[in-house]
Amino acid sequence: MKLRTAKRHFREGIKNIFRNGWMTVASVGAVTTTLILVGAFLALMLNLNQMADNIEDDVEIKVLIDLTANETQIKSLGEQIKKIDEVDTVSFSSKEEELENLIESMGEEGKSWKLFKQDNPLNHAYIVKATDPLDTVDIADKIKDFDAVQEVSYGKDVVQKLFQFNEYARTIGLVLIVGLVFTAIFLISNTIKITIMARSKEIGIMKLVGATNGFIRWPFFIEGMLLGVLGAIIPIAIIISGYYYLENTLSKQISFSFVEILPFNPFAWQLSLIILAIGAFIGMWGSIMSVRKFLKV
Amino acid sequence: MIHMKDVYKTYANGVTALNGINIDIDQGEFVYIVGPSGAGKSTFIKLMYREVKPTQGSIVINNTDMSDLKEKKVPFLRRNIGVIFQDFKLLPKLSVYENVAFALEVIEESPRNIRKRVMDVLELVGLKNKARFIPDELSGGEQQRVSIARAIVNHPKIVIADEPTGNLDPDTSWGIMQVFEEINSKGTTIIMATHSKHIVNTIKKRVIAVEDGLIVRDEHRGEYGYEA
Ligand SMILES: Nc1ncnc2c1ncn2[C@@H]1O[C@H](COP(=O)(O)OP(=O)(O)OP(=O)(O)O)[C@@H](O)[C@H]1O
Ligand SMILES: [Mg+2]
Numbered sequence: 001m002k003l004r005t006a007k008r009h010f011r012e013g014i015k016n017i018f019r020n021g022w023m024t025v026a027s028v029g030a031v032t033t034t035l036i037l038v039g040a041f042l043a044l045m046l047n048l049n050q051m052a053d054n055i056e057d058d059v060e061i062k063v064l065i066d067l068t069a070n071e072t073q074i075k076s077l078g079e080q081i082k083k084i085d086e087v088d089t090v091s092f093s094s095k096e097e098e099l100e101n102l103i104e105s106m107g108e109e110g111k112s113w114k115l116f117k118q119d120n121p122l123n124h125a126y127i128v129k130a131t132d133p134l135d136t137v138d139i140a141d142k143i144k145d146f147d148a149v150q151e152v153s154y155g156k157d158v159v160q161k162l163f164q165f166n167e168y169a170r171t172i173g174l175v176l177i178v179g180l181v182f183t184a185i186f187l188i189s190n191t192i193k194i195t196i197m198a199r200s201k202e203i204g205i206m207k208l209v210g211a212t213n214g215f216i217r218w219p220f221f222i223e224g225m226l227l228g229v230l231g232a233i234i235p236i237a238i239i240i241s242g243y244y245y246l247e248n249t250l251s252k253q254i255s256f257s258f259v260e261i262l263p264f265n266p267f268a269w270q271l272s273l274i275i276l277a278i279g280a281f282i283g284m285w286g287s288i289m290s291v292r293k294f295l296k297v
Numbered sequence: 298m299i300h301m302k303d304v305y306k307t308y309a310n311g312v313t314a315l316n317g318i319n320i321d322i323d324q325g326e327f328v329y330i331v332g333p334s335g336a337g338k339s340t341f342i343k344l345m346y347r348e349v350k351p352t353q354g355s356i357v358i359n360n361t362d363m364s365d366l367k368e369k370k371v372p373f374l375r376r377n378i379g380v381i382f383q384d385f386k387l388l389p390k391l392s393v394y395e396n397v398a399f400a401l402e403v404i405e406e407s408p409r410n411i412r413k414r415v416m417d418v419l420e421l422v423g424l425k426n427k428a429r430f431i432p433d434e435l436s437g438g439e440q441q442r443v444s445i446a447r448a449i450v451n452h453p454k455i456v457i458a459d460e461p462t463g464n465l466d467p468d469t470s471w472g473i474m475q476v477f478e479e480i481n482s483k484g485t486t487i488i489m490a491t492h493s494k495h496i497v498n499t500i501k502k503r504v505i506a507v508e509d510g511l512i513v514r515d516e517h518r519g520e521y522g523y524e525a
Contacts, residue, residue, distance in 0.1 A: 002405045019390045205386045208348060209447065210376035211403045212369075 001214075009215075013222030017230075023195040024227065031231025031279055034184035038177065039235045039275050043243065045173040046271070047261050052166040059133050061140050061154045063126040069148035074124065077148045081128055084142055086135040095122040123150060181278060189286035196220065196287075200294045213295045220287045228283025229276065236272045243268040298324040298486060299345060299455070304354030306340055306510075314340040316510035318354070322488065324454070327481045329497050330490040331521055332507035338490040339383055341507060342457055345488070346378045347371050359454065376404055379448030383459035383490075385440045387432040387447075393419065394428040397447045404451060418446045421476055423469070437464040445473060449480060456480065458489040462496065474500055494521040 017024050063081070065074055074092075081090050093101075099120055103113050116122075128143070130136050140152045196203070206216050247264045299322040306315040314337040322328055330338045343349040344356055347363060356363040359377060366374065379400075387396050394415055401411045419425045422442040432440050441464045448456055456477070462470040474496060481487045491497060497504060497520065504519030505512055514522065 004408060005402070005405050008402055202388050202390070205388055206399070206403075207372065208346070208375065208380065208382075208386060209400050209403065210372045211399075212372045215372075215403055 009218035012219035035235035193290035224283035224287025228279035232279030379453035
């Protein structure tokens with residue numbers, strides 16, 4: 001295709017938007033509605049996901065080492081753990097460090113524990129992190145059978161329930177978003193189909209005058225893309241102002257201080273870009289779907 | 298150039314429009330197609346640019362066998378054939394200028410050439426001052442002239458005209474016939490279905506008469522042969 005033809009298709013695509021008047025408004029309206037839904041949903045999902053990730057990342061396995069174990073045994077235990085495929089990091093924490101941590105975490109109360117500094121009753125420990133937090137349970141089970149291990153702990157119940165919840169939340173979210181996008185494509189392709197149906201006679205004429213399918217398709221393609229982009233404007237405005245407002249309100253509300261949402265910058269901008277891309281995609285896809293069957297003249 | 302052998306056409310509704318057509322038309326000829334309404338003239342013409350496919354028989358245009366022609370190649374065949382449709386087939390949302398320019402845009406002419414050639418041809422058919430009008434704002438005869446302009450603007454090898462003067466007053470009709478004769482003298486084949494006894498009997502050319510889907514007469518420098 002020559003550059004001037006590409007320019008011509010672009011010009012025609014833009015002109016069609018004006019030529020089609022009310023149909024354009026209808027298509028853009030359909031895109032706008034769906035993108036607002038998709039946008040709100042994406043924002044919610046991505047934030048939930050982020051929170052879940054944060055919690056998952058905090059999950060670690062603590063391996064208490066047998067009090068009777070000597071230095072070589074401790075070392076070889078460390079090597080063994082490292083060799084497990086799913087393990088990401090292993091760090092040694094001596095019983096002195098363990099006590100420090102304990103005292104620190106107990107605050108005021110912890111001060112009394114300082115007495116134990118002379119005669120530390122705690123174990124040395126390995127802190128293990130899985131590459132994928134979902135493997136935590138498996139790893140813990142394997143470590144349990146190693147020598148010189150007294151106890152393996154990882155907050156069993158909590159972890160398992162959490163993982164399950166996250167899994168569900170992700171799957172459901174994904175299904176909903178894919179469903180929404182497809183509904184949107186269906187809506188757009190239907191609206192565009194109506195505009196094209198009104199123009200099926202014109203398409204027939206164009207073909208009789210010697211236009212190839214590609215030549216006819218391109219302006220529709222560009223028109224669809226522009227409809228999608230136009231339809232993204234209002235949703236993006238809503239996302240940016242809405243998210244800005246939300247972030248401000250949440251940060252002021254102490255009762256919500258544990259809810260840490262993704263920061264406005266860059267998240268709101270990224271989300272806007274995604275919405276823009278989805279809009280353009282929906283528009284292009286919709287126009288391709290609907291123009292296809294009118295080209296057989 | 299145009300060659301048909303034992304061509305039959307039965308439409309989907311069962312109407313048989315052509316009943317065994319045999320014809321040869323050479324490059325540079327000027328041919329009238331005459332015959333009563335419903336005889337099959339338009340169907341005959343539509344076969345040439347593949348708006349209609351024959352039920353049976355072989356058609357060769359510009360040395361291309363139409364039965365071998367891939368769907369993808371059809372647009373390229375049509376670019377060599379300028380068609381003036383009986384019902385004009387103008388793009389309703391495009392201006393006169395844009396309608397004519399369309400035939401040049403599909404062959405990727407340069408914008409400057411498009412501008413010049415469109416304005417020239419609009420001048421030729423007397424519509425230069427209505428270039429910005431859309432078809433709905435034109436009279437029937439004016440629409441017909443836009444259709445003519447679009448058909449000849451890219452200098453096709455063949456011009457096919459289905460009653461090109463049907464909506465024109467005598468003066469404009471003669472003007473259009475003059476245009477046809479001129480491009481014919483430069484080597485373009487002209488095939489024209491018409492009901493105008495006056496034109497056929499005045500500008501003498503080859504006459505092919507179609508009745509009930511058959512060619513019943515084929516004469517050089519022929520007469521219209523029907524009562525007007
Ligand atoms: N698309 C179609 N579907 C079914 N039948 C058709 C179709 N087009 C034409 N016919 C039939 O084929 C026959 C020939 O029609 P055609 O249009 O070729 O006649 P014509 O000679 O051009 O007539 P006119 O002088 O009135 O234009 C007619 O009986 C008509 O009803
Ligand atoms: Mg006819």
